[in-house]
Amino acid sequence: MTSTTVETSDARDCIGDGARDEEVAALLNGAVDLHCHSGPAAMPRILDHRDAMQDAEDAGFRALLYKDHFYLGTPHAKLLETIYPDLGVQLFSGLALNNASGGFNPHAVDHAIKMGAKIVWLPTLSAANHIRKAESEAKNFPKTAQKMLDPIPLRALDDAGAVKDEVKQVLDLIAEGDIILAGGHLHVSELFKVFEEAKARGVTKMIVNHPTYVIGCSDEDIRGLVAMGVKMEHSISMFVQGSGNNYDGEFLRHLIDVAGVENTCLCSDLGLRGSPRPIEGYRQIVRMLLDMQFSAKDIRTLIGDNSASLLNLAA
Structure with a gap:
């Protein structure tokens, strides 16, 4: 486990806005967003999948992964790649195991993987x-544009605290498909x-989504999960201006230090109305990391290389 790499160049402190903008733009080239909330969606979004694709393309992103809480977005990604065959950015999506997909539904997971899904989010x-x-x-949680049916609470564990059989079947499919298992919004104890x-069933790509928001991870929990081979995915939306965040750069630095740069992915989790567009979020977070003296190498690892590896994209 490594801590953040610090650059101490006095010249860096004197970089003008124009030069800093160019530095940010260069670092975004090759970035990967595993958590883009574009539309169409039941949640109110500020951009659609094509908009997000174009923004990522213009910024030189390597890959973009759409996330929706209610449907498999893989067909959208494939269709956009067909319509725009000269894209420089690769498009992906996956399936969230919420009520709309039947919860822990092996048939839905099997279909998603066969369609090319790269990730399955637990509920x-x-x-x-x-x-x-x-x-x-309630005031801290986004809502759908229209009232939906009340959700049926989903738990991965049975009353005895054991992993449910249908969850085990889902895990087997994820292992066979060699795709990412994301923790969704399950509690850290689950x-x-x-x-x-x-891990016992052969899943090799695992991430925790925003471990300190909803999930309830302590520093000790993060270290324990990392020791199991699980990556931490921190949401840029929690740290950038204009998204109602309550967290500062020093807290982000702390979280990166706890898990290590090599075990941390920074992904947007942006797209909700009232927040910046995902690419603007990345610009802000890269500027923040530069201001905190993170090295260019570590920044590229945090916003691109670790996520690319989870997608099986060649180095």
Whole structure:
């Protein structure tokens, strides 16, 4: 596990805005976003999949992965790649195991993988943990544009605390497909058991989404999960201006130090109305990292290389 690399060049402190903008733009070239919330969606979005694709293309991103809480976005990604065959950015998506997909539904997961999905998120909006927190902290949770049916709480563990059989079947499919298992919005206490089971069943790509938001991870939890081979995916939306965030750069530095640069992915989690566009979020976070004296190498690892590896993109 390594800590953040620090550059101490006095010249860096004197970089003008124009030069800094160019430095940010250069670092964004080759970036990968595993958590783009574009539309169409039941949630109010500020951009659609084509807009997000074009922004990523213009910024020189290597890959973009669409996430929707209610549907498999892989056909959208494939269709856009067909319509725009000269794209420099690769488009991907996956499936969130919420009520709309049948929860822990092996048939839905099998179909998603056969369609080319690169990730399966364990329940997010339908997770019992999410529902419990949304009820107690309603003002802090985004809502759908129209009232949906009340969610049925989903848990990965049975009453005895063991991983459910249908979850095990989902894990087997993810292992066979060699795709990413994301923790969704399950509580950290569930995630430890699910990831242990996943590892035992051959899953090699695992991430925790925004571990300090909803999930409840402590520093000790993060270290324990990293020791199991799980990556930490921190949402840029929690740290950038204009998204209602409550976290500063020093907290982000701390989280990166806890897991190590090599075990951390910074992904946008942006697209909700009232927030910056995903690429603007990346510009802000790269500028923040530069201001905190992170090296160019570490920044590229955080915003691109680690995520590219999870997608099986060649180095």
